[in-house]
Amino acid sequence: NMRQLLDKLPDNRWYCGDCVSGDMPYEGQIVWAKQGSSRYWPAMIGFSDKLPPSLQKADHKPYEVPLMWFGETPPLWSWLSNVVIGRHHNTGYRDDKKDLKFARAVKLAEEALAQMEANPLQSTLLSGGGPSPYTKISNNVYRIARPRDTEHVSICNCSPTRTSGCATDDCINRATCVECDPKTCPAKQYCENLRFQLRKYAGMELFDAGPRGWGVRATENIEAGTFLMEYVGEVIDREECANRTAQARKQGKTEWYTLAVSDEIFIDSRNKGNITRFINHSCEPNAEVQRWSVRGEPRVGVFAKVSIPVGQEITYAYNFTCMSAPDEVISMSKCYCGSRLCSGNLGRRSSSVPRRTPSPPLDGVRRKRRADSKAEPK
Known part of the structure; x- marks a missing residue:
């Protein structure tokens, strides 16, 4: 599964927000995806036990997923970062009415998506495995x-060092549940009190x-x-x-x-x-x-x-x-x-x-x- 694939990545590798939160694509899920600088195209995450022989033999990285494109585009492996989930009805991806091949691919994807939504055993895939779409x-x-107090700016007294850059409750801001402002914090680039931001x-x-x-x-x-x-x-x-x-x-x-x-x-x-x-x-x-x-x-x-x-x-x-x-x-x-x-x-x-x-x-x-x-x- 996707989590097992991610476990193979080095610890210092950058992760996108979806992967960090565990909200990753599932086999059989309909997604928007792209390859390189191309446009987003409707696709389905291929089932590992049903991939065509050409895709099974193709070289790929542990963090790549098999994409079965709607339309005439042949399947291929692509990075997880090229896949967008949870936005099936977003018109921003499918408003090009002049490209007939693209329009046909979108129509095929919509038909497949409608079948999934009508099947309660498959519908949870639409929200990344969650209980309901959101x-x-x-x-x-x-x-x-928007409630915001901009008149009272709290500035701590931390030093700009790796060992004392707002990393503990010795930082008055951190101790009082106030995040530092990177523009005013004396710890500068060493500030460790920016977890929300x-x-x-x-x-x-x-x-x-x-x-x-x-x-x-x-x-x-x-x-x-x-x-x-x-x-x-x-x-x-x-x-x-x-x-x-x-x-x-x-x-x-x-x-x-x-x-x-x-x-x-x-x-x-x-x-x-x-x-x-x-x-x-x-x-x-x-x-x-x-x-x-x-x-x-x-x-x-x-x-x-x-x-x-x-x-x-x-x-x-x-x-x-x-x-x-x-x-x-x-x-x-x-x-x-x-x-x-x-x-x-x-x-x-x-x-x-x-x-x-x-x-x-x-x-x-x-x-x-x-x-x-x-x-x-x-």
């Missing part, structure tokens, strides 16, 4: 005025967590205190959060992905987000969420509370309430984390996402399970 984003999408994410991947739905696990050994990834989505206010929650309940939806940054600001990753939207709850978690200030803007990140070995599921404690109006709490959700410390439900409501405290649970509206599954929520 738009992958790297930064928050604001549906409200540089997206210094830990190795994680999506996996089938059985009756609890989908989960996230470590693909490398992670030390305690490590920044795992930023939690991103659509930033909305409390009123919109209540409206979306009520509407989703009316539609019978069973997945909830809303996290509260404060009493009035929420991050909803139902439709837009990254792999952190799949992290499961546990009453004995190995990770936690923290609210940071990044160049005056409130952001939320997931951090390791303890050392996490490769292959272990990543979890944090979050507090689930279901709202139909800003102040209306409907019910608690039963917990299936399996911990010896399990409280039986997803916790009690707290006032806000903690800045850096190890014990308070996540404040927000957060529940999920596999789409189209009849299993009870965890």
Whole structure:
């Protein structure tokens, strides 16, 4: 599989965001791809046991994937970096109506895609193996005025050396959950307090967590205190959060992905987000969420509370309430984390996402399970 291919790469090789998050193409998945400087073209990731003899004998690197192009283009091996997933209906790739060969290839791909979407056994391939399709984003999408404090700039006193460049809590900014501004930080190029801005994410991947739905696990050994990834989505206010929650309940939806940054600001990753939207709850978690200030803007990140070995599921404690109006709490959700410390439900409501405290649970509206599954929520 793709993860086994990536494991063959050297440790110092650059990885794209999809590979880092474990959101990689699957055999049989329909994608956009290109070769060299050519345009993006619809293709399917070939099944390793069904490749044509010419492709089986062709030389290729461990990190190349077999592409079966729609149309008359012969199949070939291509780098993972040439493959785009999760954007099947993006008109930006298919708006050329003059190229008849390209138009025919797009039509063939659309027909194949429609067949996959109609087949529940294959439909999860469309979202990279996730429980439901969503738009992958790297930064928050604001549906409200962007909250930002630009008047108060915090400058640390760190030295511009490799050993003291904002790497520990001796940095006043880091100790108070404030990221440095690379323009003003005295550590300059040695500043290690830019994890949100540089997206210094830990190795994680999506996996089938059985009756609890989908989960996230470590693909490398992670030390305690490590920044795992930023939690991103659509930033909305409390009123919109209540409206979306009520509407989703009316539609019978069973997945909830809303996290509260404060009493009035929420991050909803139902439709837009990254792999952190799949992290499961546990009453004995190995990770936690923290609210940071990044160049005056409130952001939320997931951090390791303890050392996490490769292959272990990543979890944090979050507090689930279901709202139909800003102040209306409907019910608690039963917990299936399996911990010896399990409280039986997803916790009690707290006032806000903690800045850096190890014990308070996540404040927000957060529940999920596999789409189209009849299993009870965890």
